[in-house]
Amino acid sequence: MGLKIAVYGATGAVGKEMLTILEERLFPAEEVFALATRKSIGRELSYGDRTLKVKDAATFDFSKVDLVLMSAGGDVSRAEAQKIAKAGAIVIDNSSAWRMDPDVPLIVPEVNADALESRPKKGIIANPNCSTIQTVVALKPIHDRARIKRVSCATYQAVSGGGQAAMDELWHQTRAIYVNDPIEPDALPKQIAFNVIPKIDVFMEDGATKEEWKMTVETKKILDPSIKLFSTCVRVPVFVGHCVAAHLELEEELSPEEARDILREAPGLMLIDRTDEDDPMYVTPIECVGEFATFVSRVRSDPTVENGLAMWIVSDNLRKGAALNAVQIAEVLLNKGILKA
Ligand code: 2RA
DSSP: OOEEEEEETTTSHHHHHHHHHHHHTTOOEEEEEEEEOGGGTTOEEEETTEEEEOEEGGGOOGGGOSEEEEOSOHHHHHHHHHHHHHTTOEEEEOSSTTTTOTTSOBOOHHHHGGGOSSSOTTSEEEOOOHHHHHHHHHHHHHHHHHOEEEEEEEEEEOGGGGOHHHHHHHHHHHHHHHTTOOOOGGGGGGOOTTOOBSOOSOBOTTSOBHHHHHHHHHHHHHTOTTOEEEEEEEEOSOSSOEEEEEEEEESSOOOHHHHHHHHHHSTTEEEOOBOOTTSOBOOOHHHHTTOSSEEEEEEEEETTSTTEEEEEEEEOTTIIIIIHHHHHHHHHHHHTTSSOO
16 A cells, blocks of 8 residues: 555656655555546656556545645646645645745755654645745754854845746856847846846835845744844856855854764764865755755854854755655655554
8 A cells, every 4th residue: 555646737847856856765655546637638757667657636626635736826826736735645846836834834844854743734844935944954963063153144035946947047048148049138137048047036115025024034933033034136147057145144153164073973964074175065056956855065253243154055946946845745644643554
């Protein structure tokens, strides 16, 4: 016997990664359904060495499944997730729709798996924002040892965070420039090829973007409400892989060597950090693609503040930033007997 699972939004970049990771991690699924909108019915998606035919989410009988991994956008989640949960399944939702709902756990297993002790009140568990996930995985071990007072960070986020269309846009713009086909001037403010854009999601009243707001409020809900976090979130011309330059102010002093020892042993992290000029080691987005780990490099003291510590955090935003974290939440539910295979 195994679990019956539906991936809702299976044809999207994250949905496809969910199918791949379920199989890679040998998640005990007796049956997996790939669901999407009507226009994708019949499309074939790989699930390991098997092929799944996409079914219509609108007519699917969710009482047939135990678990639904959703990555179908906030509007669909708001409209459908509670109905699906009422049919009996547990929903792990990748959208931002439910993240700040007090009755919906917001989970990064390496940080707050303890928040999952029974079936959630609404039957919904929220997957955090990709840039938040990799940040809190790296902050958690430092916070446990030296308590973080404040974080100031800049993010460098791949276009895949904006979905397949954003990846296609980078590809076409880059190709156009290479084949000497200049991009129309009025399109330039939005050009991402050979450019960076300090705006991800919409602007809010205070001048922050919603992405920057998510970094702050989600870190508080997942890790510690007392942490003050300020960020500038930037889109960069990279296909996959988010980076975060984080600058911490701690309550207690922690040397870079002590911090490295802590990070080296922490769950979900891989420390790649050497500044010998003849053989430097640090991680770039291209090197994190396809990996499960969140990588940390450039661990340094920040002498401009009391107990300052800086670090560079890199992770595959489609994997740990979305699909892997969702599957790891499902693994926690299994291990705790909240989901029974
Ligand atoms: C982005 N974090 O990178 C947002 C949503 N995935 O676009």
